[in-house]
Amino acid sequence: MRIAFDVSPLSHERTGVNNYIRGSLHGLAEAAAAGGHEVVAFAPTSPKGRAVIKEAVAGFPLDLRLVGLPGAHWIRTAWSRAGRPPVERFLGPIDVLHFTDWMYPPQRSGIRATTIHDLVPLRFPEWVTPRTRSMHVRKYGHAAKTCDLMFANSAFTADDVAETLGFPRDRVIVAHPGIGEAFEIDGEAADLGRPYLLTVATLEPRKNLSTLVDAFRLLGDLDLNLVIVGGRGWGEQPALAYPGVELLGRVDDAELARLYRGAAAVVYPSRFEGFGMPITEAMASGAPVVASSHPSLDEACGDAALRADPESAESFAAAIREALGQREALRTAGLAHAATFSWAKTGRIFLEGYLQFA
Template identity: 60%
Template sequence: MRIVFDVSALSHRRTGVGNYVRGSLAGLVDAAAGRHEILAWAPASRAGARLIREALDGIDTELRLPILPLAHAWRTAWSRLGRPALERVAGRFDVFHFGDWMYPPQQGGVRATMIHDLVPLRFPEWAHPRTVRMHRAKYRNAARTCDVLFANSAFTARDVTELLGVPPERLRVAHPGLENGFVAKGERADLDRPYALTVATLEPRKNLETLLAAHRLLGDGLALAVAGGEGWRERPRLEGEDVLPLGFVPHERLPAL
């Protein structure tokens, strides 16, 4: 069996979705155990291709990254136009799994995707307008064309059925997991005090204001460490001596936290 796996989400700085994509691909390669051919594939800019190669270092799979300037615009136009079929550029395959950033057409084989949440549909005011447009188009296409849709929780799967009309038999729940480095033993970050940790982009859809309010109610000296890069619109107020803004933390440093 030949599986083409879209890794275009790794062409930007890795956050939650990128980590999920990398972990899913690594798990797929392990499960295939050499019995199936897996192609990690994405049209990307030169800078994006470099980030993808760095992210996939250590995963033993074929990697093909056609270099395109303005890659996001090309991916969007290809998805909307609906031609040519993916087989023209990636060769014959049995399964194509695509992510959030493109939904190119295919002539044959199983078609699959992942839906992390339906925030752009439920709460469009919490997402950037471009994100809302991109995800709405992807959701419509996935609901119409996919043989299998993966969701990262039972709640999201029910949401997909309710809002997109996808019958439950076409849905599979694939919960996020942990990489081997996220264990109790090993290097520990020293923040000078006990703390709780949240990792999230600093933007409204992460609902960090509610977390900050809950933390203030504790009043027991437990610090709240907030790891996350700048997002869209207003950022939460990371104020107070027990709130520790850490900024964006690279993935390799997260296990120590």
């Protein structure tokens, strides 16, 4: 089986979606190679993006086909909308086309698949840019009409896709994200000079950081800082200027793992997610976790996190206090839960899905 896999988004910075694309591709490439199949990773991308993608997939057992083009975004959009020429013209015969987040290229034959990470642009357009909404809503509609199967990062997202897009639920396959190799309990723990709570989130309304800061205000009797890792996002920026709140911006995986290991607790107050990868990363690194009680986070949390109402600072403050008193029990439960996720497993699920519908 020859599998064409779109890696266009890997030309940009590593956010949750990109981490999923990269991790699932790695797992798929390993599973395919073991089974005698071939993965062709491809992308029309900017000249700068070519170098970034090459670095992202270095060492993966696959055939990489990149075309560097000025104005690559507009070319991808035009190619998707025009519906021609088929991808086979550039890649040769294929048995599967798996497109990801930024385009839905045409194909002449074979299985057609995609991944849906969440339906935020469709359900909550106020939480994304107009460009993001336009691009993703077109993709959702096209995928629902043309795909043989879809992959979702959680059963919550899979159910949402089936209900909202009208796509057969038995053709939406759940492939939970794995956990990066950096995130493990063994290793150096960060020492920031004072105990700290840690949250990992893009600075945007959906991540609900204002509620977290309000909860932090209610913990003033504790000797704690609040450390926020993540870059500036879109929309109204949360009010984060408060004594003890420290913004670190984006950090690499090695530094993030150090921060997880050193945290008194990791707190994830998001209002809505496809899965919630920082939760399982934190657990794998040995951190106790307090997370939003929104059901989109149920699979990431399992029974290993304390939960709190995302609209209540009081609920989060109480859950944080409880977590600090149950650190060892939460660490033990979190490590066991995190051990059930791997990119190798995600990749095998992808390959099995293609074979099932071939």
